[in-house]
Amino acid sequence: MEKEMYEVRFHGRGGQGAVTAATILADAAFREGKDVQAFPIFGVERRGAPVAAFMRMDTKPIDLKTQIYEPDSIVVLDPTLLDVIDVTKGLKEGGKIIINSSKKASEFKFGKAKVYTIDATKIAVKHGLGTKTNPIVNTAILGAYSKAVGNVSIEAIEEAIGEKVPRKKEENKKAAREAYEVTRGE
Amino acid sequence: MAKITIRGNMATALGAKLCRPDVVPAYPITPSTLFPEKISEYIADGEMDAEMIRVESEHSAMSACIGASACGARVCTASASQGIALMSEMMFIAAGMRLPIVMAVGNRALSAPINIWCDHQDTISQRDTGWLQFYAEKNQEGLDLMIIAFKVCEDKRVLLPATVGIDAFVLTHTIEAVDVPDQKLVDEFLPKYKPELYLDPSKPMTFGSFGTPEFYQEFKYAQTKAIEKASEVIDEVFAEFKEKFGREYKKITPYKCEDADVIILTMGSMSGTARAAVNKMREEGKKVGCCKLTVYRPFPGKEIVDLTKNARVIAVLDRDISPGFGGALYGEVAAQFINESKHPLITNYIIGLGGRDVLIEDFEEIYDKSIDAVKKGRVEKPVEWIHLNKEVL
């Protein structure tokens, strides 16, 4: 039987929207009948400093209230973090890593983890999300997540964006959809 | 009803909004700050008809609550940690003046050292103020308990204030799915607050004049009787809530306790993890159950005895510490059994202080220690600290 609980960790920098990404993904999964939790790393967040956020979903009601130590997949919003922290810490065997990068997935090597890349920055800039120096990539990368992991549909993510993103809802949906289209699943 | 995904602070703010308070004095403090922010937003957007007083301290927040409540207004606020310590003086007064104020709390540790994360020290330390105390396991409970608290507090037989605690970050900042009740149903469940006595120029009365030794004790007796009565009222309100909204609450909720050798007693968000741990241990053949305490004041002593008396050990988990004694809950649970002819062994575990995560492994360790006591037939070390980092000590 497939494991029902699924946990995701997001890595970004303060102000990039990692917490919002976790929130949108949770809301999307909830729309598909899952029980969900999404939370930031508990504590103080500073703009530009590395931050993490978490999402837990399950087909059954979730009792567990612990933080997430061994995620099933990892989403990296900012590739510069790869040199700063061990983003794969605790990643389950056979887990997936989705990285915002213009490089090919084959250029990354993280043990047995399956790596996906998406140039979310380019997509975000194209859709006018954030600025060139500070693009908001969280919705684009969720499109890539949807294709790569396959447990939350792009339609649900689009709906969740409509609910949780305060501004530029349509542009954000388009960015997620575009990322979804260009990501190759398994 | 609409089910949405929201943070715990938003759940208590929404709960408050559904209760249609007249006056909301509040002061920001981590992790409860979203509450006053949301209330300000609701008022600015015309979704809520209330007066918000942006006070300069928590002490003043509670003072303004007291003034407004004495005039017969429905009043709520939110705070945490140092804020609650600062308003302590006024919390005694709110209860003594029999004012049904409801306060949403993001349960947070107290300084020093400064710490913004979860434990229950802030409200536990106020247990003798005379406030009713509710603790939520999840955001849904946070929202529901706000509505329940107002209904209990405003009951003529009670007329006392209450705190509704949601754990710092684990709930305040965590998104969960929450069923938001219809306003119409809440209005039916909780009609407008109509106190019999309030400050009124057409019937001038003096409130709060000094009680000499001839009277003071009687005031305290009446207040104590009221919080004892609240125990019964809470049961009635829980039943009515279930009828109306379909969700069931109990002062103490047992899980797999019938044949359990070890019963683990918890409050707040760790109660969920306790159930997950019990499930895991049950699969391994361990006879363990857990009980979640939702109401801490009035203390459901009789219910605790009834649910746990057949276990061999009760493991009481305290996310608080009374230095020089042990956990507050432990002492109170133990006291309930003192006049029983036979009782389980009672152990105490101090756990999760200042945001230390409470893990499944912690519950396994607690089970092992408890079973060890059963084997030895006595408790060698009644108060133990779980998950201490020996390297730091």
Place this chain on the structure above:
Amino acid sequence: MKLTIPEEELMYEGTVDCQGCGAGLAMRYALKALGKKTFVVIPACCWSIIAGPFPYSALQVPLYHTAFETAAVVSAGIKAALDMKGIDATVMAWAGDGGTFDIGIQALSAVAERNDDIIYVCYDNEAYMNTGIQRSSATPYKAWTTTTPRKYPKARPKKNIDEILVAHDIPYVATASVAYPEDFIRKMKKAKDIKGTRFIHVLAPCPTGWRSLPEHTIKLARLAVQTNIFPLYEVENGKYKINIKPKNPKPVEEYLKLQGRFRHLTGEDIKEIQEATNKKWKKLLRKEEFF
């Protein structure tokens, strides 16, 4: 002669204030000015006692007793509730100098900054009289109290609370005296008709704490004005008006010598107090001239 002071009494007789208490008299005048639709909020102070123990009350208006530092904000809470209920009434915080100058200044400052719609009256007897004459920041320079013994009397001047309130840009700040009831009542009535935070500072001599004769209460309150030690003035929307300008101010010594709390003063001390009083008065005249 036409009576200018309302005859209606909203305070009962037989209150338990000391003989010659200025604070008791001040409340009587204040309620005459504000009338029945007044809520009174009293923090810990002499008036917590004067108003009577449970089940008695000295006042014929709604009265709420609260903690020491909370008079201003409890009043604001009451006003907010009245607003929500659509009731038009005056809410008056009634606090001593300890509850105003010291422990209550934080909440008072916040109320004034928000311009909450209350009248705040400080009846100032210049020390913690209810606990037995300990110095407050309203105690005058060189005065004796039980915490500033004669060998070491108060080393600092009285805090200028009125200017602190003026600095909050509230619509009305006034000083008043029980020796000038018409002026006091006029100011209370004026305050009643203004919206926002109004602050009235009334000097209330305390024979017990000042070590003066009960029959000297009015005389002392009058001398405080006539010596320019406690000038009567008002600041309305930032505009200063001095209500009484003594043509020939009396020497401060006349005021000081009637009070046992100044018994230890030397000629040098009195000279120093006279100079400080003159300086402060000049400053006030300048303010009236310029603002």
